[in-house]
Amino acid sequence: MLKTLVRLLGNDAPILRRYTRMAVAYGVLCGLTIAALVPVLGHLLLGDARAAALWLGALLAGVMACWLWRGQVERAGVRVGVAVLQSGRHHLGDHVARLPVGWFTPQNTARLGHVVTQGMMSIAQLPAHVFTPVISGVVTPLVILIALFSLHWQLGLIALIGLPILAGAFVLSAQIAQRADAAFQHHFADASQRMVEFAQAQSVLRAFNGEGGSSRFLEQAMARQQQSGVRLICLSALSSVLNAWAVQALFAALLLAATLWLNHSMGGNLVAGDVIAVVVAMMLVVRFVEPLLEVAGYTEVLRSARGQLDAVDAIFAVTPLPQTATPQAPRDASVELRDVRFGYAPDAPDVLSGVNLTIQPGSMTALIGESGSGKTTVVRLVARFFDASQGRVLIGGVDVRDMSEAQLAAQISQIFQDSYLFAGTIADNIRFGKPDSTDDEVLQAAQQAGVAEIIERLPDGIHTLVGEGGARLSGGERQRIAIARALIKDAPILLVDEATAALDAENQAAIASTLARLRGQRTLLVIAHQLSTVAMADQIVVLEAGRVVEQGPPELLRARNGRYARFLAQRHAAKGWRIAATTPDTGNGDRG
Numbered sequence: 001m002l003k004t005l006v007r008l009l010g011n012d013a014p015i016l017r018r019y020t021r022m023a024v025a026y027g028v029l030c031g032l033t034i035a036a037l038v039p040v041l042g043h044l045l046l047g048d049a050r051a052a053a054l055w056l057g058a059l060l061a062g063v064m065a066c067w068l069w070r071g072q073v074e075r076a077g078v079r080v081g082v083a084v085l086q087s088g089r090h091h092l093g094d095h096v097a098r099l100p101v102g103w104f105t106p107q108n109t110a111r112l113g114h115v116v117t118q119g120m121m122s123i124a125q126l127p128a129h130v131f132t133p134v135i136s137g138v139v140t141p142l143v144i145l146i147a148l149f150s151l152h153w154q155l156g157l158i159a160l161i162g163l164p165i166l167a168g169a170f171v172l173s174a175q176i177a178q179r180a181d182a183a184f185q186h187h188f189a190d191a192s193q194r195m196v197e198f199a200q201a202q203s204v205l206r207a208f209n210g211e212g213g214s215s216r217f218l219e220q221a222m223a224r225q226q227q228s229g230v231r232l233i234c235l236s237a238l239s240s241v242l243n244a245w246a247v248q249a250l251f252a253a254l255l256l257a258a259t260l261w262l263n264h265s266m267g268g269n270l271v272a273g274d275v276i277a278v279v280v281a282m283m284l285v286v287r288f289v290e291p292l293l294e295v296a297g298y299t300e301v302l303r304s305a306r307g308q309l310d311a312v313d314a315i316f317a318v319t320p321l322p323q324t325a326t327p328q329a330p331r332d333a334s335v336e337l338r339d340v341r342f343g344y345a346p347d348a349p350d351v352l353s354g355v356n357l358t359i360q361p362g363s364m365t366a367l368i369g370e371s372g373s374g375k376t377t378v379v380r381l382v383a384r385f386f387d388a389s390q391g392r393v394l395i396g397g398v399d400v401r402d403m404s405e406a407q408l409a410a411q412i413s414q415i416f417q418d419s420y421l422f423a424g425t426i427a428d429n430i431r432f433g434k435p436d437s438t439d440d441e442v443l444q445a446a447q448q449a450g451v452a453e454i455i456e457r458l459p460d461g462i463h464t465l466v467g468e469g470g471a472r473l474s475g476g477e478r479q480r481i482a483i484a485r486a487l488i489k490d491a492p493i494l495l496v497d498e499a500t501a502a503l504d505a506e507n508q509a510a511i512a513s514t515l516a517r518l519r520g521q522r523t524l525l526v527i528a529h530q531l532s533t534v535a536m537a538d539q540i541v542v543l544e545a546g547r548v549v550e551q552g553p554p555e556l557l558r559a560r561n562g563r564y565a566r567f568l569a570q571r572h573a574a575k576g577w578r579i580a581a582t583t584p585d586t587g588n589g590d591r592g
Contacts, residue, residue, distance in 0.1 A: 330396020
């Protein structure tokens with residue numbers, strides 16, 4: 001647990017180490033103060049008031065020192081909590097920023113959001129409110145244990161043997177609810193994701209789920225969270241009861257040993273010192289058990305916190321893409337794949353199986369194929385969302401793994417099928433592609449992407465707020481703004497993944513015209529099903545089951561009458577398909 005905290009804090013880890021030393025010192029001080037009761041009670045029972053008064057003064061000084069030092073420890077714990085919320089989040093963010101882009105699936109994104117918000121808040125509260133009583137609750141009994149050994153070694157031995165047994169009982173009880181806690185955290189993250197989805201997708205939910213059915217997915221997620229929460233509460237209560245029973249069993253064993261000692265002393269020659277020792281030892285037994293009971297009370301909080309820290313550790317365990325120490329600059333804007341194989345998981349089948357592809361600088365290549373053939377994976381590997389499992393992906397003759405992040409980003413601009421807009425204005429989102437761009441450059445990119453028509457009909461024009469994720473705009477409008485954002489970057493390589501899928505015929509033609517204008521100026525790698533886009537490509541690459549089955553200029557592939565020719569036939573048939581109008585029956589039959 002502390003190891004994960006140290007990793008989370010990074011350069012601020014010395015703050016945690018200082019706090020831990022202070023908490024341990026506080027536990028030792030508390031134990032010594034309690035041990036001071038031994039001479040106080042001993043001298044009082046022997047009638048030596050003066051010596052008792054001296055030890056009583058030492059005891060009061062210890063109590064005052066404990067009170068003052070506890071305040072210092074808690075302030076140090078607060079500093080650790082603040083460091084978790086500040087530098088800890090930044091450290092986690094730096095790590096996440098270096099992860100493969102493909103890692104950011106909806107599930108992982110929901111888990112990350114849960115960790116950064118609720119998880120970090122829970123972790124930040126641990127030092128001041130949980131670790132201090134737990135650390136002192138462990139250290140204090142160890143000091144009292146030494147005092148017990150000095151009074152009666154048999155009692156000390158029982159207490160010493162009981163500590164590892166007690167620790168084992170705590171671990172066992174924690175494991176009882178650990179799996180239930182993991183399930184609850186998973187369902188909590190899923191419910192949070194469904195809440196956001198419910199708020200953002202109201203139009204789709206209402207269109208396809210009438211009579212209140214739009215909340216079905218959210219209600220199911222909430223029901224799963226409630227069930228896992230009830231199960232967690234029951235198992236946590238059982239765990240707490242078992243912990244309390246374990247501490248009480250140790251207390252009973254010590255009390256029984258003290259009673260037998262007293263009976264033995266009473267049965268022999270009664271010596272006042274023996275009786276005093278028994279009384280003091282029984283008092284120490286009570287004070288020995290009290291902090292252990294407090295630790296038992298915090299075991300469920302610690303187990304829950306362990307779950308949060310395990311979630312943080314799981315994110316840190318994801319290996320970032322390796323960065324070269326000697327980056328190499330590409331010589332041109334060519335793209336090449338050499339015998340590339342790739343699978344999204346070690347135990348999953350390969351999505352790409354030995355793909356070879358060469359794209360000349362300034363040329364346009366269209367990737368076509370059925371869904372699942374590997375088109376999007378090819379584009380992602382060029383952009384280094386992942387690293388190829390085998391083979392090489394080169395830009396300008398340089399392996400993308402031998403380029404720095406800045407070099408690769410400068411070479412590539414991308415248009416995704418599902419585009420995301422940031423909260424802000426239309427201009428802000430377009431300028432994101434080139435932060436130092438002028439207003440004229442923004443307007444030019446907007447014109448090229450067909451955004452000008454959107455700007456003209458909005459009251460605030462290019463300064464219109466798009467809302468979170470572009471919620472105030474239609475899907476086609478969001479896509480056009482995303483295209484303008486890619487165009488303004490003016491990178492030598494442009495990757496296009498179904499850029500016109502959400503656009504009407506007029507804007508599809510506008511984007512096709514833009515791509516045609518960019519031929520010869522940029523290297524274009526386009527995934528498209530539109531005939532107008534495919535027809536202008538310098539070469540067509542047909543993918544099937546992760547393999548290149550046809551490759552070459554459009555005219556050559558058309559003449560071969562192969563898969564590309566069948567693709568053209570299917571698209572022409574779909575383009576020419578019409579619904580016939582219903583006309584009165586003339587007896588000659590209808591044609592459509």
